[in-house]
Amino acid sequence: MKAVVCQAWGVPDTLTVQELPDPQPGPGQVVIDVQAAGVNFPDVLIVQGKYQFKPELPFVPGSEVAGVIRSVADDVTTFKAGDKVIAFTPTGGFGQQLLAPAQALIPMPPGMNFEMAAAITLTYGTSYHAIVDRAKLENGENMLILGAAGGVGLAAIEIGKALGARIIACASTDEKLEVCRQHGADVLINYSKEDLREAVKAATGGKGPDVIYDPVGGDYAEPAFRSIAWGGRYLVVGFANGEIPKLPLNLTLLKGASLVGVFWGEFTKRNPKGNLSNMRQLLQWLQEGKIKPLISGRYKLEEAAQALNDMAARKVTGKVVVVPQ
Template structure:
C-alpha cells in the first residue's frame, strides 16, 4: 500500500509518498481501506513540529478518514470486514490503509458518501464542542464567527443555526462570504474592507455578539473582543493566522466576559461518552439536512502536499479531502 510519510519536520513540500507493507491490526484495532481522508489545519502544524504533540518520526499525517474495514484484531466485535466506517485517529489517515483503535471507529450512516464522512469528525466535532458545550449558545443569542468560510467556521455557522441562534459570518472576501450565506449566515462582514468594530456594532445594534468563535487569532482578535456583548463568551479555537493574540485582561472585566479554550482532541480523549453524544447529535442534524459539509476540492494521494500548502495559505473554503485510491 502507499502512504504519505513525514521523515523530517518541515513544510508540506518535504513530504514523500512511499510503498509500505499492508497493515495488520493488533488486539483492539481495526484496519481500514481508506477511501477519503479529511485535511485540517493542525495537519500543517504537525508536520512542522509546531502542534501540541509531536509524533515520532517518520510518521503518516492525517487524523480523520472514512473507508471500508479490511480486518479486525482480537477482541473487536463492534465492526467487521466489509463495514463502511468513519474514524478519527492521531495520525495515519493520508494512506491507502490505516489502523485505528476500535473506540475511534463508528459506522457510516446509510446513504452517506465517503468524502462527506471524512469531513465530519474534526471540524464538526470541534465546532459542536465549542458552540454547544463550551459556549452553551442559546436560541435567540447572536454568534460572530471569524474565519467563517473555513471548515470549522462553516460548521460553526450551521451548528449555530441548528441551535436557533443568529449568526454573523466574517471572512476576507466576497466569494467566501457568499459560501457562508449559503450555509445559513444571517449577516456577513468583509473584514478585509470594513472596519471590524464598526461592522459588528452595526450588525448587532450596538449590543455586541453573545459568542465569538475565533479559529484565526492575529490582528482581529482584540477588535472583536472589544465588541463582545455583556457576559459574552470568546471561543479560542486556534491560530490560523499564525499569531497568538495578547488580550488586555481589563477587557474581560469591563464586559463581564469569558475567554474559553477549545481543544476538541483532548475533550474526545478525556470525555469519550460526551463526545459520542455530540457525534450522535451531529449525525441526527445531518439526517435532517441542518448540516452539510462543504467540500471544495479533492486531491489524489500524490498531491497531499499541495492540499496542505493550500490549507496553509488559507486558500481553502470549507473542507478538502484526500482520495488515496485516485
C-alpha cells in the same frame, strides 16, 4: 500500501509518498481501506512540529478518515470486515490503509458517501464542542464567527443556525462571504474592507455578539473582543493566522466576559462518551439536512502536500479531502 510519510519536521513539500508494509491488526484494532481522508489545519502544524501533539518520526499525517474495514483482530466483536466506518486517529490518515483502535470508530450512516463522512469529524466535532459544550449558545443569541468560510467556520454557522442563533459571518473576500450566506449566515462582514468593530456594532444594534468563535487569531482578535456583549463568551479555537494574539485582560473585567479555551482533541480523550454523544447528534442533523459539509477540493495521495499548502495559505473554502485509492 502507499502512504504520505513525514520523515522530518518541515514544510509540506518535504513529504514523500512511499510504499509501506500493509498493517496487520493487533488486539483491539482494525485495518481500514481508506476511501477519503479529511485535510485540516492542524495537519499543517503537525508536519512542521508546531502543534500541541508531536508524533514520533517518521509518521503518516492525517487524522480523520472514512473507509471500509479490511480486517479485524480476533477480540474485536463490534465491527467486521466490510463495515463502512468513520475514524479519528492522531496520525495515519493519508494512506491507502489505516490501523486504528476499534473504539475510535463510528459506523457510517446509510446513504452517506465517504467524502462527506471524512469531512465531519474534526471540523464539526470541534465546532459542536465549542458552541454547545463550552459556550452554551442559546436560541436567539448573536454569534460572531471569524474566518467563517473555513471548515470549522462553516460548521459553526450551521451548528449555530440549528440551535436558533443569529449568525454574523466574517471573512476576507466577498466570494467567501457568499459561501457563508449559502450556509445560513444572517449578516456578512468583509473585514478586509470594513472596520470590524463598527460593522459588528451596526449588526448588533450596539449590544455586541453574545458568543465570538475565533479559529483565526491575529489582528482581528482584539477588535472582536472589544465588541463583545456584556457576559459574552469568546471561544479560542485556533490560530490559523499564525499569530497568537495578546489580549488586554482588563477587557474581560469591563465586559464581564469570558475567554473560553477549546481543545477538542483533548476533550475526545478525557470524555470519549461525551464526544460520541456529540457525534451522534451531528450525524442526526446531517441526515435531517440541518448540516451539510462543503467539499470544495479533492486531492490524490501524491497531491497531499499541495492540499496542505492550500490549507496553510488559507485558500480552502469549507473542506478538502485526500482520496488515497
